[in-house]
Amino acid sequence: MRKLTISLLLLMMLTGCWSSEELNDQAFIGVLIIDRNDDGIEVTFGVPLTTNLASGETSGSASGGEVFGYFSRTAPTLEEAMQKVQGDLSRRANIGQNRNIVVGRRFAEEGITPVLELAARNPNIRMNTNMFLVDGYAKDEVAKATVTSERFFISLLNKYVEHRTALQTTIKDFMLSKASGGDGLLPIINFSDNTEGAMVGKSSTVGTGGAAIIKKGKLVEPILTPDQTSAAQSIRNQLGNYFFSIESPTENGWIGLYSTSVDVKTKIVKKENKYHIVIKPTSEVEAIGNNSTMNFAIYEDVKKLEDSIDQFSDQLHADTMHVIQQTGADVFHFDRYMMVKYPQDWRKIKDHWREYYRDQLAIDIDSDIRIRRKGSTVRSFKSQFIEHNEGD
Amino acid sequence: MKQEEKEKREKLVQLEQQNEQMQQQSQLEQLTQREQQEQQMKQDAMEQQESIASSPELAPRLEWFKLRLERVAEVVFHEFTVDYGHSCVLIYMSGMFDIKQAERNLLEPLLGKVFYMKDELTQYLFSRNQLPVTELHWVDRAADALQAILQGYGILLFQGEPRMLVLPYANYETRSIVEAPNETVLRGPREAFIEDIGVNISLLRRRIKSPLLKTEEYTFGRHTSTRVVLAYMEGICKDSLIHEVRRRISYLDIDGVLSSSQIEETITDRPSSPFTQIQYTERPDVVSSSILEGRVAILVDNTPIALLAPTTIFSKMQSSEDYYQNFVAATAIRYIRYLFLFISFLLPSFYIAISTFHAEMIPFRLLVTVASAREVVPFPALLEAFIMEISFEALREASVRIPKSIGQTVSIIGALIIGTAAVQAGIVSAAMVIIVSVTGIASFIIPSFDLGLSFRLMRFPLMLLAGTFGIFGIACGMFLIYTHALNLESFGVPYLTPMAPSNRDSAKDVWMRAPWWRMNERPSFAAPNNRNRQKKQARGWKLEQEELE
Numbered sequence: 001m002r003k004l005t006i007s008l009l010l011l012m013m014l015t016g017c018w019s020s021e022e023l024n025d026q027a028f029i030g031v032l033i034i035d036r037n038d039d040g041i042e043v044t045f046g047v048p049l050t051t052n053l054a055s056g057e058t059s060g061s062a063s064g065g066e067v068f069g070y071f072s073r074t075a076p077t078l079e080e081a082m083q084k085v086q087g088d089l090s091r092r093a094n095i096g097q098n099r100n101i102v103v104g105r106r107f108a109e110e111g112i113t114p115v116l117e118l119a120a121r122n123p124n125i126r127m128n129t130n131m132f133l134v135d136g137y138a139k140d141e142v143a144k145a146t147v148t149s150e151r152f153f154i155s156l157l158n159k160y161v162e163h164r165t166a167l168q169t170t171i172k173d174f175m176l177s178k179a180s181g182g183d184g185l186l187p188i189i190n191f192s193d194n195t196e197g198a199m200v201g202k203s204s205t206v207g208t209g210g211a212a213i214i215k216k217g218k219l220v221e222p223i224l225t226p227d228q229t230s231a232a233q234s235i236r237n238q239l240g241n242y243f244f245s246i247e248s249p250t251e252n253g254w255i256g257l258y259s260t261s262v263d264v265k266t267k268i269v270k271k272e273n274k275y276h277i278v279i280k281p282t283s284e285v286e287a288i289g290n291n292s293t294m295n296f297a298i299y300e301d302v303k304k305l306e307d308s309i310d311q312f313s314d315q316l317h318a319d320t321m322h323v324i325q326q327t328g329a330d331v332f333h334f335d336r337y338m339m340v341k342y343p344q345d346w347r348k349i350k351d352h353w354r355e356y357y358r359d360q361l362a363i364d365i366d367s368d369i370r371i372r373r374k375g376s377t378v379r380s381f382k383s384q385f386i387e388h389n390e391g392d
Numbered sequence: 393m394k395q396e397e398k399e400k401r402e403k404l405v406q407l408e409q410q411n412e413q414m415q416q417q418s419q420l421e422q423l424t425q426r427e428q429q430e431q432q433m434k435q436d437a438m439e440q441q442e443s444i445a446s447s448p449e450l451a452p453r454l455e456w457f458k459l460r461l462e463r464v465a466e467v468v469f470h471e472f473t474v475d476y477g478h479s480c481v482l483i484y485m486s487g488m489f490d491i492k493q494a495e496r497n498l499l500e501p502l503l504g505k506v507f508y509m510k511d512e513l514t515q516y517l518f519s520r521n522q523l524p525v526t527e528l529h530w531v532d533r534a535a536d537a538l539q540a541i542l543q544g545y546g547i548l549l550f551q552g553e554p555r556m557l558v559l560p561y562a563n564y565e566t567r568s569i570v571e572a573p574n575e576t577v578l579r580g581p582r583e584a585f586i587e588d589i590g591v592n593i594s595l596l597r598r599r600i601k602s603p604l605l606k607t608e609e610y611t612f613g614r615h616t617s618t619r620v621v622l623a624y625m626e627g628i629c630k631d632s633l634i635h636e637v638r639r640r641i642s643y644l645d646i647d648g649v650l651s652s653s654q655i656e657e658t659i660t661d662r663p664s665s666p667f668t669q670i671q672y673t674e675r676p677d678v679v680s681s682s683i684l685e686g687r688v689a690i691l692v693d694n695t696p697i698a699l700l701a702p703t704t705i706f707s708k709m710q711s712s713e714d715y716y717q718n719f720v721a722a723t724a725i726r727y728i729r730y731l732f733l734f735i736s737f738l739l740p741s742f743y744i745a746i747s748t749f750h751a752e753m754i755p756f757r758l759l760v761t762v763a764s765a766r767e768v769v770p771f772p773a774l775l776e777a778f779i780m781e782i783s784f785e786a787l788r789e790a791s792v793r794i795p796k797s798i799g800q801t802v803s804i805i806g807a808l809i810i811g812t813a814a815v816q817a818g819i820v821s822a823a824m825v826i827i828v829s830v831t832g833i834a835s836f837i838i839p840s841f842d843l844g845l846s847f848r849l850m851r852f853p854l855m856l857l858a859g860t861f862g863i864f865g866i867a868c869g870m871f872l873i874y875t876h877a878l879n880l881e882s883f884g885v886p887y888l889t890p891m892a893p894s895n896r897d898s899a900k901d902v903w904m905r906a907p908w909w910r911m912n913e914r915p916s917f918a919a920p921n922n923r924n925r926q927k928k929q930a931r932g933w934k935l936e937q938e939e940l941e
Contacts, residue, residue, distance in 0.1 A: 004872065020748035020859065022772050023763040030756060053764035096752035097759060124752075155757065 024050065027091040028098075030068070030154040033138045034115060035104035037074060041114070043081035044072035044139045045093055048152060068152050070143050078114040096124045100157045101131050101171070104138035108186065108212065108219040112174075116182070116217065119171045127172040130161050133186035133212050135223070141191045145206050156206050157189070164240030166208040167233050174217070177339070179353040180330035182217035185224070185232055215329035215354075222323065231320035234262045234281055235332055245289070246312055249304035253292025253380075257309065259285045259369070268337040275342070276362045277334050279321075281313055284372035290380040297379075306371055313367035321363045328358040426645075450551040453534065454481055457549075460538055467541070472499070475506045478513050481549045482559075483537075488544035490563035497525050498548070498559060510552055518555060527560040539617065566591060572675050574841070579716035584674045589619050589693035595676040596623055600683065604628075610641065618649040619693040623679070628686045628914070628922050636883055637688050637701065652692040652699050659701075661881050666846040669882035671703035678712050685914050686922070688883075702883035702917065706891070706902045708840035709733070714905045722905040729837055736834035737847045740777045741858035741866050743827050747773050749862030761823075768818035774859030776820050780828040781851065783810055788832070885917045 031046035049069045073084035086093050103112055112131075119125045134141050147153045160166035167187040174184050190209035211229040212219050224232060233239040239262040245254045262283040269276050287296065294301050324331055335353050339346045349356050447453065454469070461467045461483075470482040480502075482494065501523060507513040516522050518530065531537050537547045537556045544562030569591065572584035585592045593607055608622040620641065624634055640659035649655065656670050657663050673679060674697055679689045682700045690699040709729060714722040746753050747762065754762065769776055787806040794802050810828075814820045831851070838844035850873060857865030880887035890898035898915040900906045909930035913923040929935065 007868075007872065020772075020774075020862070021751075023747050023751060023759075023766050024769070026751060026763075028751070028756070028759060028763070048760045048763075050760065050764040050767050053760065053767070094751060097754075097756050099756065151757075152760075158756075 021092065025091055026094040027089050029093055029095045030098065030152060031100040031102060031142070031157065032095070032098055033070070033072070033102045033104075033142055034078065034107050035138050036107040036110055037137075039074045040076040041078050041081050041107070042072055042074040042139060043078060043085055044070050044143075045085050045089070046070050046142070046152075046154060047089075047093075068147075068154075070139065072139055078118060094124075095122075096126075099126065099129055100154055101129055102138050102142060102157075102189065103131065103133055103186070105133065105135050105219070106137070108133055108214065111217045112186075112214065113182065113217040116171060116174055120175065125171070127175075128170045130157065131169050131171060131174075131184075131186055132157060132166075133188050133219075134191070135188055135209070135212075136191075141189075145191055147206065153206070160187075160208055164233070164238055167211050167229055167236070168238055173333075174214070176333045177336050179335045179339075179350050180333050180357075182214065183329040183331050183333070184214045185211040185229075185331045186214055186219070187211050187229070188223070213324060213327050213329050213331060215327055220327045220329060222327075224320065224323065227316065228320040228323060231316045232324070232331070234264055235266070235279060235317065235321075237262075237264045243288075244312070246305070246308055248290075248292030248294050249308050250294045250301055251292050253294070254289070255287060255292060255294065255305065256289025257285045257371075258288045259283045266332075266334075266337065268334070268341050270342065270345075274360065274362055275338065275345075276364050277337065278364045278366060279317060280366045280368065281317065282368045283313075284370050285309065286373040287371060287375050290375075291382060292380060293383055295379045296374040302371060302374070306369065309369045309371075310367045313369055314365045317365040317367070318363070321365070325358055325361070325363065328354045330354060330357050334361065448552050448554045450479060450481065450549055453549055456534060457483055457538065457541075461541075472503070474502050474513065476508060478507060478510060479551045482546055483541055483549070484546040484559075485541060485544060488562060488564045489546050489559075490561040493561045493563075494546055494559055498523060498546075513550065514553055514555075517550075517557060525559065528557065530555040530557050532556065543617070569595070575673060575675050575678070575712065575839075577711070577713045577716060580712055581675075581677050583676055585676060585691075585696040585698060587694050587696055589621060589691055592676070592691050592696075592698070593621060593623070596680055596683070596689075599676060599680040600625070605683065608638075612641070612644050612646070612655075613649040614645075614647045616648040616650065620649070620655065621691045623683060623689040623691060625683050625686065628684065629688060630686065630920065633686075633688060633702070633883055637690070641690075649692065650694065652690065652695040652697050655690060655692060656699055661883070665876065665880055666850055667705065667877060667880060667887065668842045668846070669701075669703065669880060669887065671700040671708060671840065672697045672842075673700065674698070675712060681712075681715070684925075702885035704882065704885060704889045704917070705843070705877065705887055706889075708843040709838065710901070710905075711839035715908075719905045719907045723903075726903075726905060729839070732834035732837040733847065736831050736838065736844070737851060738854065738866065738870075739827055739831050739834070740781060740851060741854040741869075742863075743823075744773050744777050744855055745858040745862045745866055748859065762821075765821040765823050769821045769824075770818070771820075772859075773824075774855065776824050777827075777855055777859075778852075780810070780814075780820055780824050781831070781855070784828050784832050785848070889917045890915070 027045070027047045029045045030048055033044035033046065035042045035044070047069050049067055052067055071085050071088055073081050073088065075081035075084050082093075101115060103115065115131075119127065119129065142153060145153060147156060150156050150159065157166075161168045166189075167185055169184050169186055174182050188209035188211055190207045192205055192207055208226075209229075210224045210226050211232060212223050214220070230239060230242060234242075239259075242259045242262070243256070244259070245256045247253075248255050260283075262281050265280045265282070267278050267280075269278055290296075294305065296302060330353070334357065335346075335350070339350075454471075458469065464485075466486045466488075468482075468484055468486050470484075471479065472482070473479045482498075484491070484494070505516075507516065521528070531540065532555050534556075537558070540558050541547050544564055546559035546561055548557035548559065566588040567586045569583050569586055571582040575584075583595060585595065596607075597605065602625070604626045606622075606624055606626050610620045610622070611617050612620050622634070622637060622641075637659070641655060644655065644658050646654065652672065656668075656672070660669050662669060671682075676698075679698045679700065683689055687700050687702065690701070692699075709726070711729075714726060717725075747766075751759060766773070771779070787803075787810065790802060790806075791799060811825060815822050815825055835844045835848045838847065854866060854869045857869040859865075861868065877887055878892055886893060889895065890902060895916055897913055898917065900911070901915065909926075912926055912928055912930075914925050916923065
């Protein structure tokens with residue numbers, strides 16, 4: 001018994017800065033929005049308002065109010081701005097739950113390094129926090145957006161990443177290597193008007209857009225188109241469902257295809273004193289549409305179609321890589337392949353890796369895509385049913 | 393320190409020596425010796441009366457009995473005379489003695505005969521044993537005769553004969569054997585022990601019809617003279633275990649033994665531990681299987697609960713149902729039981745820990761739900777959990793005590809107050825209600841009630857630790873409990889056998905319920921010398937069939 005008491009007392013000495021904190025004394029930051037304006041940096045905490053979420057059984061509670069609130073302050077530095085927001089909040093802001101950082105365009109142009117610095121030092125910020133870019137003033141766009149399909153705005157962001165609709169870039173991705181540190185792609189969130197977008201008819205709805213190239217922590221032109229973003233996702237092995245159409249190999253017309261997932265293998269090889277990054281996307285696609293005369297029962301035609309899909313894929317990947325390579329931003333951190341496989345040569349070029357990458361590194365794409373399922377009809381619906389009947 | 397160790401060692405050696413001595417002497421002799429000594433000391437003053445009591449004269453002896461049984465309403469002194477002129481007295485307690493049997497088998501033959509000489513009568517009764525009564529015996533000490541009367545036997549005194557006949561017609565009302573009320577099973581036998589030890593032993597004997605099933609009888613309680621029976625299988629049960637049990641119960645000297653728990657607490661290794669180190673059951677099939685595994689059962693008169701020793705924490709996690717069900721299902725259910733053991737033990741403290749210390753661990757959407765449910769609750773999570781857990785314990789305790797007729801009302805009120813009203817009033821959060829009810833259900837999944845109870849009680853200190861140190865506190869608490877359980881022993885068997893110390897063969901019955909045809913050996917901790925339970929290849933017919941094919 002005495003031993004037990006002593007050991008329990010010893011426990012008390014181990015506490016340190018350890019203290020309990022009730023859930024309702026904390027504000028859980030769900031999204032951190034960072035913008036730059038003329039006065040400095042504006043930090044916005046997106047916080048679920050649990051008071052308004054409380055189940056409506058308690059009489060007198062203000063139910064039916066906003067469920068997600070944004071608190072923002074401007075200050076010359078990121079830290080000061082965060083401190084100011086905390087000063088406005090009645091509860092302690094807990095950033096440990098935060099999984100999303102949204103930055104505005106101007107902030108990204110001037111450099112996202114303050115965020116990376118903060119994340120590198122603050123143990124409460126997760127290294128796998130997702131980063132997004134808003135092409136405009138992020139706080140205004142996000143705050144005025146209506147969220148209809150989910151409970152909170154942040155759930156949308158999480159779902160985009162989870163379902164691989166958007167490119168996923170985390171803080172860690174910017175810190176993967178020294179030679180290409182601060183390089184990466186930032187997925188763009190679009191806010192569309194009521195004619196097109198995620199929820200037609202609502203004032204401002206959220207959707208995914210292209211991606212911005214970040215070099216040494218700063219946004220550089222150009223911005224990738226959605227198609228190019230998909231190719232980039234594919235290179236990062238993040239591409240999920242992808243619908244696309246291909247010109248029919250037999251005759252004028254289109255064949256609609258659907259790829260469930262793309263598996264990409266990347267390696268580096270040395271050919272004739274030059275380094276080649278070989279990207280090998282392999283995938284199986286399903287045919288979902290056919291308005292040409294192509295007959296899926298004919299093996300040669302299918303083979304031709306597969307070839308043209310490969311070509312399409314090669315082209316898309318190569319175009320995307322070309323655009324990215326032009327900027328000199330090694331967003332996929334190919335330097336790590338080099339470092340591991342050719343450490344001797346790496347040492348020679350690591351100081352001017354970005355230039356080498358931009359000017360000399362060859363990128364070969366070798367797609368291997370097969371048609372797995374051709375559908376129940378071998379020919380197009382039109383030629384099999386409608387034109388067939390007309391012939392009778 | 394060294395001196396202390398030395399002393400300890402010396403003490404241990406002494407104890408061992410004592411052990412050996414005790415084993416050499418017959419335990420029974422020792423017990424009777426002790427009783428005799430005490431009686432002598434107490435009855436010094438009565439010695440004179442004793443001498444009167446053992447005299448062959450009838451009148452002073454009768455006087456002695458009447459004096460002793462003064463103001464005892466139910467005692468009957470039936471005086472009669474056998475021809476020619478032998479006066480006799482039959483003494484018994486009405487209500488405990490079958491007088492009809494005595495009339496038919498004793499009074500009728502005696503009164504129907506004529507004995508001319510006194511020797512004729514004594515020969516008839518004592519030498520030739522001609523009464524149509526089995527188990528007939530005699531005593532010549534009046535104190536023994538008195539004890540026999542109090543146990544429900546009849547005593548027959550004769551003029552001019554110091555020996556007294558004991559008629560074995562003790563007969564009193566007992567409860568009939570009913571279905572086990574607390575340990576119900578679906579497929580197994582329904583019988584449960586009752587209060588009468590004779591019936592209980594017969595329930596065991598009916599299951600194990602072997603002369604090797606030994607039932608040693610002792611009497612404890614200065615006033616209650618309660619019969620206590622040790623039941624074990626000779627040759628399967630370790631001798632050292634039997635000696636140890638005998639040695640421990642021999643220290644019991646109390647005015648009354650009214651239940652087996654008195655014996656349990658006296659002989660248990662560490663009575664202050666939250667884990668009880670002796671198993672108890674009300675099912676004769678459980679006792680029989682334990683005896684066959686090499687354990688000792690202790691049955692106490694007037695208690696429908698038998699004690700089993702040694703025991704381990706894992707045997708308390710086994711239900712007799714496991715051995716009657718299909719072994720696949722039984723194994724799956726066993727895992728559910730282990731899972732809920734931890735839930736009953738840790739869920740509230742885990743909730744407190746992560747909601748007050750490690751909110752980062754909760755997925756965001758769950759966190760928002762929990763946080764918004766807690767929004768209206770004015771108490772910290774620890775206090776909230778304590779309020780709920782304690783009121784649940786109160787409800788449970790009340791439902792045991794409440795008379796059946798109003799039990800329903802109370803349970804409705806309890807459910808309403810704890811379940812609905814408290815949440816609606818914003819006193820506790822709905823999440824806490826869920827946690828407390830899951831925990832409550834979980835604690836009753838543990839087959840052994842006392843193990844469930846000990847885990848339920850250890851939950852409270854763990855909750856405190858969780859509320860002050862978070863998961864770190866839980867880890868520390870678990871560590872302490874684990875080391876404590878590691879230290880425990882039940883009659884020389886480590887409490888966590890066969891996990892720590894690990895034993896692969898016995899572990900067969902811990903993580904899974906092995907099919908009967910694979911349980912070829914008894915658990916090693918109870919019967920290390922005689923482990924063969926059944927012939928290997930219990931399913932030999934299958935092999936034979938395959939060979940033929």
